[in-house]
Structure formats: C-alpha cells, structure tokens
Amino acid sequence: MSDVEKQVNEKESSQHQIITEVPIDPYAPPDGGLQAWLTVLGATLVGFSTFGVVNAFGAFSDFYKRDYLSNYDPTLISMIGAIQVFVLYFFGAFSGSLFDAFGPTYMIPISGAVTSFAFFMLSLTKPQQIYQQYLTQAILFNIGATFGFFPALSVITHWFKRKSAYALGCVLAGASAGGIVFPIMLDHLLPRVGFGWAVRAIAFIVLGCYIIATFTIKSRRPPKPLPPLSRIINLTAFRDPRYALFAAGAFFNILSVFNPFFYVGLYGVATHGESKITPYLLPIMNATSIFGRVLPAILADRVGRFNVICVSVLACSIIDFAVWYPTTGEAPIIVFAALYGFVSGPFFTLMPACVNQISPVEQVGGRIGMLFATLSFGALAGTPIGGVFIKTQTREHFQSLIIYTGVLGIVGAAFLVAARLKCDRRLFAKV
Template identity: 55%
Template sequence: MESPGRDFLLSTTEKMEAKEGPAAAESVIPITSHKEDIDPESFAPPDGGLDAWLTVLGTTMIAFGTFGLVNGYGGFADFYKQEYLSNYSPTLVSMIGALQVFVLYIFAGFAGAVFDAVGPRYLVPASGITVVFALFMLSITRPGQIYQQFLCQSVLFSVGATFSFFPSMGLIPHWFKRKLPYAIGPLTAGASIGGIVFPIMLAKLIPRVGFGWTIRIIAFMTLFCFIVATLTVKARRPTKPLPPFHMLFDFGAFRDPCYVFLATGCWFSVFAVFNPFFYLGLYASTANPSSSLNPYYLAILCATSIAGRTIPGVIAVHVGRFNVLCISTLISAILIIALWYTSTAEPNLIAFSALYGFFSGPFFALMPACVSQISPVEKVGARIGGTYAFMAPATFAGTPITGIFIRKQTIPNFQHLILFSAVGALIGTAFLFVSRFIKERRVFAVI
C-alpha cells in the first residue's frame, strides 16, 4: 500500500498566490478567525526556516506512525492467516486491511476540512491519542476473535490516522513553494519506511516476546512519533470555518468526461494494486515455505516504492503527469503477469517486489496531481477528496474478492488471484489512457 504523493501537494500551492515578503520567512502566524486583520503577505510560504523544517520533521513522523503501519499490513496478514486468526478464511482476514484503507480514504476530504478549521495544535495530539489507544487495545486482542482486530485496527486506528496524515500533506505547501519537492521527500519516505520497518519487527519480535508486547512496542514508537509531531508541527495560515457537507466534494465533476474516465481508471487500478502488498508474502510462504526471505518481500516492495513516489514526480514535470501515470500503471500490470504469475522462484519474486514497488508508486503519487490538472483551482481540494471517497469502495472490495480464490492456499489458486489482479489493473489502465486522450483533445464538459 502506498500513500498519496508529492504532486498532490504541489497542486495545492496553486491556491497560494500571495507575494512572498521578507517578514514571511521569520514568523508563524497564530491561529485566528479574523482573516481580514491579517496581511496575506504575512503567511506566504517562506521556503525555509527553523519552524518550516521542524514541521517537515513532525509530518514525517506522523506519516511513519500512521500510513507506514497501513503499508505494512501484509506483515500482519501473514501472521494472522498462519497463526493468530487461522480459523478464518484468507478473504475475511484480508478485509481487516481493506477496511483500514477504506476508512482512511472515505474520510480524507472531511479530515482536511476539519484540520483547516481546528488547526494542528489540537488535532495532531487528538489523532495521536486515538491511534496509540487503538494499538494498545490491539495488543490485548485474543486469538480467534477477528471482530477485535476489525474494531481496533480497521476502524479506531484508521479514524485517528486519517485526521493527521492527510492534513499533514496539505500543511507542507503552507511553508514551502519553490523548495516544496525537497520538503515532500521526507514525508513520502516516512510512510514507505514504516512499511519496511513494521513487517520486519513483527517477524522478528513475535517469536521472542509474543504478539501483545510486539504491538505495545509499536504503540510506544507511534507515541514517540506523535509527541515529536505535537511539538514541531505548526500552523502558518489562519483557520477558516468548516464548510457545509455539500461543499466537501464536487459532485458536479462527474459531468466532466475527462474526470469520469480518470476516476473510473483509478477505481479499477486501486481495486487491484493493493493485492501484491497483501498477498505476496503469503504466496511466497506457500511456494517456498522454508525460505528465510519470506518476511522481507513486503519490505523490499516498500523500499523501492520510496523512489517510485519521488523520481516519477520529477520526471512528470518534463513529460506530463498523465503520461507517467498511464505508462507506470501499464508496466505494473505487465509485471503482475510477467513475473508474479509465471514463477515461484525466489529471484523472480525478489525482482517482482523491487520493480512493482517502483512502478506502482506513481499511481499514488500522481493521481491527485492529475485530478488537480483537469480541475478548476477553486475545486481542486473538493475533487481530490471526492476521488479518494470514490476509490474507497474499491479498496474495501478488491482484496477480499481476490482472497476468495485462495480459500485453499495452493499455487494454482494463487495464480487465479494474480490473473484477476492483472485484469483489473489493465482495465484501469485503459480508462486512464482514455482520460489522457480526452485531456489532450481538450474535450471537457461544461461544468
């Protein structure tokens, strides 16, 4: 699983047209409701300074402790399916992670609006308390009681995480403009590093200290992350009133054919793109049960995704966001068929993990940027939030549906799962290419 990327944040800077002044580089503007009393130049992005880089540090810690844990769900899934929840089907176990992503996505737009109204001073610690409490509750869940994992890991943790992770992404452009690509890199890497660290911790610590204490150690790490974030993350722009519900999402966007094909392509792509994150480790354990590499495939995948979510964004500046998004998604689908479907050999699985991590990254990094490129400036935030909400059902349905293929864990059954994933990815790619074609032809609906 990947987190949304740097180009979403680049797009939000288009909304900040205030001219930079020398005073902007030195001071943090206090949260206030009296916007008319504040000179716009006083909260223009300073592109540096101690407070700005401390905010980068804090948001990176948030990304590590929230979406990093979501990225590492494959490590949880392997343990649940083999030991802790072995009395349940793989489909039901995979729904824990699927619901986790669903809750994150469905509340993405609302979380940003709440953050704008409340500010980080209260929302970040409140989010941290919720996330840490969810992890401590997860540590005392009992084997064979899957409803406890759903309540703690899928619902409570994700509700807490979404109200800090997504707003953190939108906060960085308040501090940076020209240097925004450099500021986004740490936040993007934080989520991927979490996807590397947490599965390895689970594999190494559970046999030594047990599931409960392993989760408590992770909870204390997450608590430390949020303490740092609470002390370092600062608001720069004034708060604004919470908008009415109908303004959180731009439902009129579905009258624009370019947006419709883009959103539909993203729906089918996200329906399939998470399956390697959830099932690659279990597939490797089925194909090579005694291999010492089995716990590390997800870590390899997340490691290469760091580059996959940063480098293509730089390339997209020169060759186009839609071009990079379409080509990388097509390559991801081809890799599923060419490497994952055709072989159980460890070298091929390592190659697939590394390549898929890189080429699946641009989907999450560039999707919001593509939405912003075809949207009116005043509707960018609403459309991005609406796109995440639109994709949320696919995240919830995709992995459980594919899990039906492996009720009995055999290589042929896994191959059915892999082929189904590839078909979904190819359908999504086709819709993305149509969206690109419409954009290039400038065929837009009147909104």
C-alpha cells in the same frame, strides 16, 4: 512634447499602474525554506505512523492466519486489512474539508492520540476473538489515522507548488518506510516478547512520531468557515471531466494495486515453501517503493505528473503479467517484489499531486479527500475479491489472481490516459 510622445507616456504610465496594482498573494507557496521542510518532516512521520502501519498489515495477516486467529477463515482475516484501507480512505472526504476549515493545529494531535490509543488497545486483544481486531486495528486506528494522514498530505500544498510532487513523495515514502520497519519488528519481537508487547512497541513509536509532528507541521493559509454538512463531501468536483476521469482510473487501479502487497508472502510460500526470505518479501516491496515514491516524483515535476502516473500504472500491469505470472523460484519472486514496489510507488505519490494540479487551491483538501473516499470502496472490494481466486494456495489459483490484478490495472491506465488527454491533447506536452 508632441501628441505622439504624450500618448506613449500615458500608455506606459497606464501599464505601470496596472502592474503595480496586481495583488500579490501573501499565502503563495514558497517552494522551500526551513518551516516548509520541517512541515515535510512532520508530515512524513505522520505517513510513517498511519499508512505505514496499514502497509505492514501483510505481516499481521500472516501471524493471524498462522497463530492468533487460526480458527477463522483466511478471507475473514484479510478483510481486516481491506477495512483498514476503506475506513482510512472513506473518512478522507470529511478530513479534507475539516482541514480546509481548521488546519492541522488540532487535527494532528487528536489523530495521534486516537491512533496510539487504538494500538494500545490492540495489544490487549485476546486470541481467537476476531471482533477485537476489527474494532481496534481495522476501525478505531484508521478513524484516527485519516484525520492525520490527509491533513499531512494537504498541508504540503500550502508550502510547495513547483516541487509539490517531490515533497508529497517524501511524505508517502514515510508510509513505505513503515511498511519496512513494522513487519521486521513483528518478525523479531513476536517470538521473543509476544503479541502484546510487540504491538505496544509499535504504539510507542506511533506516539513519538506524532509528538514531533505536532510541533513541526504548520499551516500557511488561514482557515475558512466550515461548510454545511451537505457540502463537506465535495461531489461538485466530478463536474470537472479531468477529475472524473482521473478518479475512475484511480478507482480501477486501487482494486488491483494492493493485491501484491497483501499476497506476495503467501505466493512465496505456495511456490517454494517457507524460507528465511519469505518474511522479507513485503519489506523488500516497501523498501523499493520508497525510491518509487520519491525519484519518479522528481521526474514528474519536470516532465508532467499525469505523464508519469499513466506510465507507472501501465508498468504495474506489465510486470504482473511478465514477471509475477511465470514466477516459481525464490530469486524471481524477490525480483518481482523489488520491481513492483518501485513502479507502484508513483501512483500513491502522484494522486494528490495531480488533484492539486487541476484544482483551485482553496478546494485541494476537499478534492483530495473526495478522491480517497471514492477509492475506499475499491480498496474494500479489491483484495477480498482477489482472495476469492485463491480457493487453495496453489500456483494455478494465484495465477487467476494475477490475471485479475493485471487486467484491472490496464483498465485503470486507460482512464488515466483519458484524463491526461483531457488536460492537454498534445502527445509530448508536460501535463
């Protein structure tokens, strides 16, 4: 054998040795399989039972303002919903790191016990005693919910990578489904069985969903040691400029994105009075949001998650100005509710998917939690500030709210575009 042939053989042998020595990650997401989709099912039921209840607050708010808490200022009642989102998001910073350490085995059933207990307690609250709604609905329920909702999101990244946006879209579609089912339940049950049993019916549904989720949600990655308290809140994530810009864009958008969900019913009453369709404006918005959370997520896995979320946030502002601002009649407000529900959906779905894309897999839970903790302050301020514009329920005051909502959405879109360009400056790149 010639020297040249020996060198070639040695080189091929060396390359083969290198290839065979590359370790295979036994915990790599399989992007499918029975257990993966059972986990999606359980996580979707958790989303339905947690954020789905939060999405239904508009129906609770209307009942509180009209009847149960009619002695209190409407802004004080709206703060119940704002604090709901704040508590749910803020404790996500701790929930993410606890999930990275312990997984869903204990967190899901504990979350189910706390959330269902909170609503059973809400069913016992008395009229015109608003502190009771604050304690049960705004605080206790959402402390429990945050330790179920964020693990339900994070565990999806254990099972999916290429299809993670689609799988997360299914989970968040469950949250939209809750925003359809629970308002309609309240509208039908409140006049028939009263507030107590209407709320107990929701509590039983929450408990049943969590029982199923406890047996279907499984973790794929092994637990890791719980970090010190000083590291549970993962502030180091902001050293990544992509993450910092993305968080800023999401923060400005969260100031605005919930306003239509909270105020679309009141706007309908202000412009064309009470009608049979008014109680269904929020369910319509949540119904189209299901498609907005799933279908664009499929597209995002193909053309880029950052690309789709930037277009989605900008489209929300365009629809605010082009459709909501000039709307006065019943039919146009239905069109707005349907359009806005759809175009706002990708924002909620793709936030965790985008964080997953730019984060080390072992830090995904903590970074998602840190993002939502940051957003909690925007969620706390956004809808109450919006309510300040509505000094009286007239179209002119609502138009001030709409301008506030649309401008903040544009600012948020600008930061999200900056984050996308930080990932890849090519205009048509898949990012």
